[in-house]
Amino acid sequence: MADLKISQLPAATVPLTGTETLPLVQSGATKKVAVSDVGMYGPAFSAYQSVSQAVPSTTWTKVQLQTEEFDTGSAFDSTTNYRFQPTVAGYYQANCGIQVATAASQVICAVYKNGSSYKVGAVPSGPVGFGNTTSALVYLNGSTDYIEFYAYFSIGQGSSAASTDTYFQASMTRRA
Amino acid sequence: MDLSDKIKKLYPELKNEDFVGSSSTISLRDDSDGKGAYIEKWDHPTLSKPTNDQLKNA
Numbered sequence: 745m746a747d748l749k750i751s752q753l754p755a756a757t758v759p760l761t762g763t764e765t766l767p768l769v770q771s772g773a774t775k776k777v778a779v780s781d782v783g784m785y786g787p788a789f790s791a792y793q794s795v796s797q798a799v800p801s802t803t804w805t806k807v808q809l810q811t812e813e814f815d816t817g818s819a820f821d822s823t824t825n826y827r828f829q830p831t832v833a834g835y836y837q838a839n840c841g842i843q844v845a846t847a848a849s850q851v852i853c854a855v856y857k858n859g860s861s862y863k864v865g866a867v868p869s870g871p872v873g874f875g876n877t878t879s880a881l882v883y884l885n886g887s888t889d890y891i892e893f894y895a896y897f898s899i900g901q902g903s904s905a906a907s908t909d910t911y912f913q914a915s916m917t918r919r920a
Numbered sequence: 921m922d923l924s925d926k927i928k929k930l931y932p933e934l935k936n937e938d939f940v941g942s943s944s945t946i947s948l949r950d951d952s953d954g955k956g957a958y959i960e961k962w963d964h965p966t967l968s969k970p971t972n973d974q975l976k977n978a
Contacts, residue, residue: 797952800922802939804960806952826952852940867941894949898936900922 760785780832786916787817787830793903793910796845801900804854804861807842807893809912820912826892828912833886833920840893843875843909850898853878857891871898875909886920923957924948926978931967938964 756764762780769775779785791809799805812822819830830836840853853865853876865878882891893912895903903910921929927948928934938946947961962969970978 800924800948800950800957802924802936803922803948803950803957805950805957808952850936850940870936896940898940900924 781919786832786834786836786919787815787819788913788915789815789817789820789828790911790913791815791820791822791826792907792912793842793905794907796902796905798902799895799897799900802896802898803900804894804896806856807840807895807903807910807912809893809910811907813907826912827890828892828914829890830884830916831886832916833884834916835881835883835918835920836891836914837879837881837917838891838912838914839877839879840912841875841877841910842893842895843904843906844897844899845902845904847899847901848872848874849901850896851876852896854894854896855880855882855891856894857882857884858889859892861894862891875904881917883920921978923959923975926975927959927970929978930970930974934967 760779762785764779765776767774768777790813792811793809794811797808806826808826810822817830820828838855842853844851849871850868851873852867854861855863863880865876938944945963948957949960950957
């Protein structure tokens with residue numbers, strides 16, 4: 745095969761599927777690797793609440809997020825369990841936010857891992873706001889590990905169902 | 921009346937700080953699975969965990 749410069753190659757079809765291969769040098773030998781095995785090619789999702797949810801007072805409540813903006817790995821369950829369970833092991837950055845629908849309240853967000861509280865966001869001193877956010881960096885093993893979004897309202901009421909107000913997102917930042 | 925309202929009716933001396941923050945001793949939880957809220961943790965130093973009958977009659 746004649747030598748070609750990279751600039752002479754035809755452009756690949758994007759977005760990539762992950763099954764494409766790239767060359768690399770490993771232990772002095774040239775080998776191939778699937779794009780899906782390259783560090784930054786990992787699952788990501790963003791979902792928001794499109795149906796308001798009654799959140800009882802002083803009760804950590806799993807937030808229901810019915811609408812997906814994107815879910816590259818089909819890893820977020822937006823119908824039953826409202827959890828993110830990716831099939832690729834790695835470190836994931838998660839973000840979540842929620843706003844109340846009616847009255848100022850103490851609003852707190854938390855990321856739960858495998859059913860237990862993992863990282864809790866700022867705890868306001870009282871019913872001083874209409875919403876809150878938090879984020880967490882979490883390791884997920886790519887099989888059984890999952891994360892969920894829980895919220896706490898000191899004054900029970902409905903949540904604000906809007907893509908800008910009540911949402912949950914995560915993406916892989918580094919493979920395991 | 922939800923679980924937290926029933927508990928506060930039984931123990932009106934409880935404050936929001938009992939339920940959240942670094943000094944909380946009680947944790948209520950609702951997994952949004954249709955089963956309703958439940959007491960996840962009750963470590964209050966003086967108030968005993970309410971029984972099901974107490975909650976039912978609250």
